[in-house]
Amino acid sequence: MQTPEVTEIVDRLRTLVQERYVFPDAAADIAARLAAHRDGYPADPAALAAAVTADLQSVNGDKHLRLLHHTEPQPEQVPGDDAAEYAAMAQWAERTCGGVATARRLPGDVGLLEITPVLFPAVLVGDVYAAAFTLLAPVRALIVDLRGCLGGEPSAVNLFFSYLWDHEPVQLTGMYERATGEVRQSWTSAHVPGRRYGRERPLYVLTSGKTFSGGEALAYDVQQTGRGTVVGEQTRGGAHPREGFRLHPHLEATISVARAVNPVSGTNWETVGVTPDVPVAAADALSTAYRAALEQLAAQDGPSAAEARTALDAGAPL
Secondary structure (H helix, E strand, O other), X not given: OOHHHHHHHHHHHHHHHXXXXXXXXXXXXXHHXXXXXXXXXXXXXXXXXXXXXXXXXXXXXXXXXXXXXXXXXXXXXXXXOOHHHHHHHHHHHHHOHHHEEEEEEEOOOEEEEEEOOOEOOHHHHHHHHHHHHHHHOOOOEEEXXXXXXXXXXXXHHHHHHHHOOOOOOOEEEEEEEOOOOEEEEEEOOOOOOOOOOOOOOOEEEEEOOOOOOHHHHHHHHHHHOOOOEEEEOOXXXXXXXXXXXEEEOOEEEEEEOEEEEOOOOOOOOOOOOOOOOEEOOHHHHHHHHHHHHHHHXXXXXXXXXHHHHHHHHOOOOO
């Protein structure tokens, strides 16, 4: 890559930030920083991506604001045409069981639902969620493991949360969009395919320092609605939906074009992450939540109390 190409890439990125970034004031500061360093950036694409990303995030720490380096050349993309991205996402979802790594019943009538690597768009994984929740709907307590969830799409968060709620919709975290200047509200669905777990039985959500973006949105909504208990580590802190822009065959800019707004808190988890209700090391989160769920069930007079007590006596093995 020659220096004129670096200059062109940086100038195009500056324009994108100024026109699209959700915070106009910060956009001006970021663009100025890019301009000040433009002549000193390295020519190597990978090194350029790292250096520019550091400057993009230096003003307000937005982790969605990046210049990504791709080893394989990326195809040209017509603005507004996301067919290639959708196809790649569909293949990724197909290879990872729609992001549902585990859906099983643990001794004591506790369900475990592990989501990784991401919460894929609802249009791709709606049938997978329906199958997983139909399987786990009868359990008396549920653990949702988001420790390996690295992101997600808002529609998937809404659909997933709908299975944790009842038919009466509840408002979740919405999105303020710079383009419209308005908050696009988000609500659970009154109807979902398959069976719901519902809103009355115990729910535990596991987090780690890797949990990011859409995974954080789900954990945050669980907290703000009072639906369940978050167990684990502080999450990474990325609350700004982003769009991707190809600047070079090996370089893609990601720009935050909106910001999350929760109707209860009035804010989001950007930079600070989601603070767990029960802070423990990520490696201990599952055993901690499992024991808590068993203790809760064992204290009740329900049909699973005896089995929960037996599991506790056995040391709640996983």
